[in-house]
Amino acid sequence: MTESAAGGLALSGVSYAYGSKSALDDVSFSVDRGRFCALLGPNGAGKSTLFALMTRLFVGRSGSIRIAGIDLAANPRSALARIGVVFQQPTLDLELTVQRNLTYFAALHGLTGKDAARRIDASLQRLDMGERAKERVRELNGGHRRRTEIARMLIHDPEVVLLDEPTVGLDAASRKAITGHVHRLCRDDGLTVLWATHLVDEVEAGDQLVVLHQGRVLADAGAGEVAGDRPLAEAFLAMTAATPA
């Protein structure tokens, strides 16, 4: 683990199985503090299982996960307090307003009153969602709902943010906008980002890229390095096709 990965995200020897079916096999990689890492893998690669382990929805029996230098298994509450998450499935209450959804989340992190209101306001402004605070989530389009979830994950000032295929189901313009927003958050605020996707066009040349396939890490390097002299999409397809299912 590098010096700066100690403040970012580090996984070592993580394995997980559903019964006899292996979902993750000895997954190890680290993301330095303030770096954007794309976790690229086809459907069924094990990305969501990895996210469930990093957010402690599941507890694995092997390997270790360190969030901002804190061992998740040894200090789960302290580690979870430093994570911001956007799950693949939408997790907003459609009948509540944007503001109420965020207030609820803030309370789950022990934030209330003026402090919570100030953080929520700042968070929404960062995502250009300030004017929609009083709208019911049901009335928002898919892109705005995702932006609301991204604003929500920032309320408690996390050091590491995890986004599990956050652009699923969105149109091209919304996808581009959201990908751009999170890249800016990483650059401007020094957030460590792990962005799971199966879409190569969401990866920028300067990003770190971890390719996950059939529960194994096939590559872990800069996106440009992984692509080589080919387009990234071609390199990714060649890599995953070379490993038979």
Place this chain on the structure above:
Amino acid sequence: MSAYLISLLAILERETLRFIGQRGRFVAALVRPLVWLLVFAAGFRAALGLSITPPYETYITYEVYIVPGLCGMIQLFNGMQTSLSLVYDREMGSMRLLLSSPLPRWWLLLSKLMAGVAISIFQVYAFLAIAAVFGIVLPWEGYLLVLPALVISGLTLGALGLALSSIIRQLENFAGVMNFVIFPMFFLSSALYPLWRMAESSELLHDICAVNPFTHAVELIRFALYAQVNFMALFWTALALAVFMALALWGYDPARGFMRRKG
């Protein structure tokens, strides 16, 4: 204010807002026991004779007899409703948000449970108020002293719902809960008829009713409504609460059940 209290209040507010938003649920929660009280009980009044048994000190009408059972019924249905909403939350993903927050899982589940109990108590008092309008008036102190009994019975039935929600994989499977949990628990209890009446028909059915935790929850409520404590019912209801809560915590243990199966 501690993070524990802040999260509890937030969960309570969210569940209350959700309950207010589902007006049909409130109406159904009231109509169901009222149909039993005003229709079923009227028909059964003549057919079912009741002797004087504690906590009653005089002859009572059948309507009066079934009021505590109907209070329990409201809480039983509410517990299952909470369970249904948890299965829904899990399918919709919002359970992930709750369980990945930096608070102990037992506290988050207990907060969910307490929010459900608060809503069920509100429903019970609304039912008792309507029953009073129809002339079924209980001792005034009973209205106060039933509150702690409702908290315990509500927690027990809510914990049962919580435990079930950790087992049920999909919303579609929930219909089975109606057939295999709610109806047997309700009909095989002292809610509609006293246990001695059941014994006259079948000793086996009487024994099943006697071990049914819902019977003890109903008896706890019945005695509390007359400002008395049924210690035996209190003991069995509290024991059932401990067992159901332990099952729920086991079911939601991240190293075992719950979402693990979902993949």
